[in-house]
Amino acid sequence: MNQYPEIFKPLTIKRMTLKNRVIMPPMGTNFANMDGSFNNEHIEYYRQRAKGGTGLITLENACVDFPMGTNGTTQLRIDNDQYIPGLWKFNETMHAYGACTSVQINHAGASAYGLRLEGNQPVSASNIPSKKGNAVPRPLEKEEILAIVKKYGEAANRAQRAGFDCIEIHAGHSYLVSQFLSPLYNVRTDEFGGSPENRARFAKLIVEEVRQAVGPFFPICLRFSADEMLEGGNTLEETMDLLSYFADEVDILNVSAALNDSIQYQIDQMNLADGWRSYMAKAVKERFGKVTVTSGNIRSPKVANDILARGDADLLAMGRGLIAEPNWVNKVAQNQEHLLRKCISCNIGCADHRIAKSRPVRCTVNPDVIHEDAYKEEQIKHDLQMVVIGGGTTALEAATSAAEIGATVTLFEEKPYLGGLAREIARLPDKKRIDDYVTYLEARAKECPSLTIHLNTRADLATIQQLNPDLVVNATGAKPLLPPISGLHETLALPDRQVYSIFDLLHNMEDFQEFEGKHIAVIGGGAVGLDVVEYYAERGAASVSIVEMQPALGKDLDMITRISMLDIIEKHGVNVYTNTALTEVTNDHFKVMRDGEEMAIPFDLGFVCLGMKADNPLMEQLTAFGAETGATIANIGDSKLARRIYEGAREARDILTTVHQVDAQKNMQEQF
Structure with a gap:
């Protein structure tokens, strides 16, 4: 008997029966072809989530009115019958694994992707940007x-x-229906603006049109921003009042939150608790x-089960969690919770890639989402x-991946623990989710009989030579960048110092x-410096100041983390010194x-956080060793160039290309 029974209870909604309570909500991917059609990799991405046991797969938002309603660099379309064959193929693939399917239909309105508008001005309820x-x-x-209403029905x-089992109407997140519902966007004075009833009229017409199109037995889901999380926006109570005008014909209420300018509560920032919504x-x-759906950093099976058991919601939407771990349902069902690759809510490969950088979706902790x-x-x-x-995350990912395809791997870590900088950063309360990735890698490593790990062991050339390796992977990480600034190194050497590195x-x-009454000053406005600012500002320091040479803070951060950090800075009155x-x-x-002009910034505690630099003390010796013995030498992760966990994980998985090349060389040597 599984210890999380609520997750696995079937649920019937009209003529659709879900085998469990986990759904994949619609998340844009930038995988679609430029003409709005599917490609094989796009379907394969969804197939992995259906294969992994997900009960309901909701296809990412599909455009009902091209080009004016388009969203994203590339987006699926459903505004013409020519897209039905591709959608049918998608449904065949999902249904083969017992997953039900839905598709989110949407018009982006003022949030339309500008480069696809062919020179047209975007449209909305009013003239207010989204x-x-x-x-x-x-x-x-x-x-x-009224013409757009008809397009929703079509x-x-x-x-x-x-062949879909359900349809979802997007009425949140600053898209067109949301732009009519929200008083922040809708300042109309006709029958579509002003009172709650008037602001709800567009949504009501769409729901009625969709119901007429699909008939009485086909489930309709509505996704909406229950609390817009902005001053002057709809509160939870006000949104429920709006829903009262058009919820009768809706079968599933997908309860989300936030608008574009509060996006850190829609695409949840890292420090928000599991199931906080x-x-x-x-x-x-x-x-x-x-029937209601909840979402919001749901990673823990226990939290998921408790939400259902309390009756808070009937279905659990795991978005980024299923990008990171397509097999979440199956692993929980098979009592493999220790092998869950939990999303750490870093928002780098998903939200930042798609929204900020127009890239295809990727994942920090899952090197191959497809x-x-x-x-x-x-x-x-x-x-x-x-x-x-x-023994950091890059090293562990490389070691386990290689062992899983048959290599005999020996890993050396000089510290008494694994995880490197990731485990250390996770000691900050607001960054504790990062530790989930380390925990997963450790559990995965234990499943590899051909992987041996030596802790408290600093690798040297003599030790490496004894193993007669075919391939040596250096992943020794990074160390703080401490440039020769006047007084810095001397102050860091003082026995009673008040200046520190990360x-x-x-x-x-x-x-x-100690926080109360403390005056904190931080040098460096990148990720590390902002982590220190967050730590002290959120815990009641008397004052926090941050200094950055560049004209803006957090230029190296993903969009969600940067927005949340700037929100913290504004909320707590952090003193910002840019340029x-x-x-x-x-x-x-x-x-x-x-x-x-020169000025002094006094402090009780000062932190110098000028970033990290590669630390690879053995590389010169290893290069010579490789030249002498024919062993292949690779330098990856932060020891190559200090970056993020994301880049390290990608390079770690890419080491398999090198492993196969070395294997091919051995094959050639055997033949000759």
Whole structure:
């Protein structure tokens, strides 16, 4: 008997029966072809999630009105019958694994992707951009509104003909229906604006049109922002009042949150708790008595089961969690919780790739979101000895991946623990999710009989030579960048110093627990410096100051983390000094240069967080060793160039290309 029984209870909604309570919500991927059609990799991406046991796969938002309603660099379309064959193929593939399917139909309105609008001005309820800095839209005329309503009905009819089991209408997240519902966007004075009833009219017409198109027995889902999380926006109570005008014909209420300018609560920032939004779904369920969906950093099976057991919601939407771990349902069902590759909510390969950088979706902790474990099918043919130096996430991913395809791997880590910088950063309370990745890698490593790990062991050339390796992978990580600034190194050497590096904080967290009355100054406005600012500002320090040479903070961060950090800075009144250079360090103040003037920033505790630099002390010897013996030498991760976990994980999985090349060389040597 599984310890999480609520997750695996079937649920019937009209003529659709879900085998469990886990659904994949719609998430844009940038996988579609430019004409809005599917390709094989796109379907394969979804197949992995259906194969992994997900009960309901909701296809990412499909455009009902091209080009004016388009969203994203590439987006699926459902505005023409020519897309039905591809959608039918998608449904055949998903249904083969027992998954039900839905598709989200959507018009982006003022959030339309500008480069696809062919020179047209975007449209909306009013002339208010859907995001600060976005293009100003023009208000839709009544005839245009009614024409768009018809397009929703036509799209729903196509979805039904294409074999979907359900249809979802997107009424949240600053897209067109949301732009009519929200008083932040809708300042109309006609029958589509003003009162709640008028602002709800567009949504009501769409729901009615969709119901007429699909008939009485086909489930309709509505996704909406229950709380817009912005001053002047709809609150939870106000949204429920709006729903009362059009929820009757809806079967499933998908309770999300936030708008574009509060996106860190829609695509949840890292420090939000598992299932933090479930109170919203509970309120909606109690008021309307409908099947409800909740979401929000749901990673833990226990939390997921508890949400269902309490009756807060009926279904659990795991978006980024299923990008990271397509097999979440199957692993939980098979009591393999220790092998869950949990999403760490870093938002780098998913949200930042798609929204900020127009790239296809990727994942920090899952190096291959499309083919998953396909690499294991290509086992090497020869005995191959591989040494990995370092025990961080890059080293662990490389070592386990190689062992899983047949290599004999020996890993050396000089510390008494694995995880490297990731495990150390995870000591910060707001970054604790990162530790989930390390925990997963450790559990996965234990499943590999051909992988041997030596802790408390600093690798040297003599030790490596004894193993006679065919391949040596150096993944020794990075160390803090401490440039020769006047007073810096001298101050860091003082026995009673008040100036620290990030490692001083991470290695001795127990010494940095005083917050009240403390004045904190941080040099460096990148990821590391902002982590320190977050730690102290969120815990009540008297004042926090941050200094950055560049004109903006957090230029190296993903969009969600940067927005959440800037929100913290504004909320807590952090003193920000951009275009400001550190010139001298003393034990109680930093001297900086700003606009040609020198100034002092006093502190009780000062932190110098100027980034990280590669640390690879053995590479020169290893290169010579490789030249002498013919062993292949690779340098990956931060020891090659200090970056993020994302880049390290990709390079770690890519080491399999090198493993196969070495295996092929052995094959050639055998033949000759």
